[in-house]
Every structure is written in structure tokens, then in C-alpha cells.
Amino acid sequence: MEYLYWTLIIILFVIAFIGLVYPIIPSVLFVLGGFILYGVFFSFEPFNWLFWLIQGLFVLLLFGADYVANLIGIKKFGGSKAGIWGSTIGMLVGPFVIPVIGIIIGPFLGAIIAELAVNKKEWKEAVKIGFGSVIGFISSVITKGIIQAVMIIYFALVI
Template identity: 30%
Template sequence: MDILLWSLAVILVIAGVVGTVLPALPGTALVFAGLLLGAWIDGFTAVGAITIAVLGLLTVLAWVAEYVAGMLGAKRAGAGRLALLGAAIGTVLGVFTGLWGLIFMPLAGAAIGEYLEMRDIARAGHVGVSTWIGIMLGTAVKIAITFAMIGIFVAALIF
């Protein structure tokens, strides 16, 4: 039974790592679920409550960083409501258009949304790039936190 549960834990972690770059999956939440399952399988002996609490806080921090970074990039550029909506739509459409779509559709969505709102192509380009930079930085932070979570868990198991 332990092999089946550990397999499920590993699958959750792998799906979570994939989810750190695919917005359709709740990446860090899946990683946390897999790590929590792993700690539970061991009876919380190697990975205790404090480690689980730290992993939970990192999960929340990753989620906040993802959304705040994109919004800060947009806000810094003075993005309007339609630019934010466009970035969100672009992110969702990017999931269905492959890696390049996933990377560049939020930029295009933000730029199109800003253009529709302000009718200024230079401003739309600036807002699109700023929003995209924020989203990419947020994703990088989320990926770093996700791997830190895995490292903390493995260290707790080993030591």
C-alpha cells in the first residue's frame, strides 16, 4: 500500500511542477498536496508539523507572488482594466497554443486590451511588455519556491 501512496505523492509533485508553468494547473498546491501525502505516509516522523507549516506558507507565498508580480508589472505601466483582462485571456489561450503561445499570449492580450481602451499603440506595447515581464518574474519566483519546497521536504526526509 505504501508504494501506491508514494507513487500518488510523486505523481502529485510532478503534476505540480508542470503546473508551475501551465496556468491550467494549481502547481504549488499540487506539490504541497504530494509532499503532505508523503509526510502522512511516514506518519509525520521525518517531516513534522513545523516543516509542513513552512511548506504551507511557501505554497501561499508562491500563489501570491504569481498574481502580485503580474499585477505590479501592469500597474507600474499604468495598465487599464482591459489590459488586465486581455492578459488573463491571453494566458488562458496560451495554454492551448503551445509553449510560444503560453509565453507570448499574455503580452499580446495585455497589449490588445490596452489598445482597445486607450487607442494608443505605443502605450499598448509598453503595457503589454510590462505586464509580460511581471508575469514572467512571478512565474520564475513560483518555480524557485516550488523547487525550494521539494528541497526542504527531501532534506527533512534524509536528515
């Protein structure tokens, strides 16, 4: 039975990493779900207040990293709030419209469309901002992947 429990916990962690490229999946909830399943199946004893404090700080860091990476990527290339919103919407819609590559094309097109429609940017400048959104997204995925890995490694060290 122990193998089944560990399989379920690992599946939640894997889904969390899949959520890095499919933002509609709330990655952090699956990581936390893995911790909670461990507590239910085995014991909550290893999880003292320090464990939850550190994991809570990592959760805040995950949300901050996501926002900041997208913001920096778009702002660095001359984008505005409209570009950020367009990129975010494209990030959520893209993978469903164009599976696999939609996660890159979505934010790119979302930022371009938003900058063209809202701020009346020139095409060349809007495309540049679109590239910034993709760079921001990729930076965000890498950063969040590292943070999630650290959360899981810390969990493994505690148990």
C-alpha cells in the same frame, strides 16, 4: 512497492513545475499532494505543526508572488487593471489556442487587447504594456519555481 510510492510523489512534484508554464494546472495543490501522499504511504510523523506552518506561508507567498509580479510588470509599463485582467485571461487561454508559445503570446495579446478595448490606449503604448505583462509573467514563473523548489527541499530535509 516503495519505488512506486516515490515515483508517484515525484510525478506530483513534476506536474507542479509543469503548472508554472500552464497556469490552468494548480501547482501548489500538486506540491501539497506530494506531501500528503508521503504521509499516506509512509508516515505523517515528520510533519509537525512547524512544517505545515512554514509550508502554509510558502503557499501564501506563491499566490502573492504570482499577483505581484504580474501587477508590477504591467503597471511599470503603464498598464491598468484592464491590462492585468487581459493578461491573466490570455495566460489561461493562450496555451490551449497556441500550444507551447501561447503561454507567452496569450498574456501579451490579452494585455494589448484589453488596453485597446477598455482604455482606448494607442497601439504603441498597448504593445509596451503587453511586453510588461510578458516580463511580469516570466518573473512570476521564476519566482514561483524558486518557492516551489524551496518547499520541496524543505520537505526532503524534514523527512
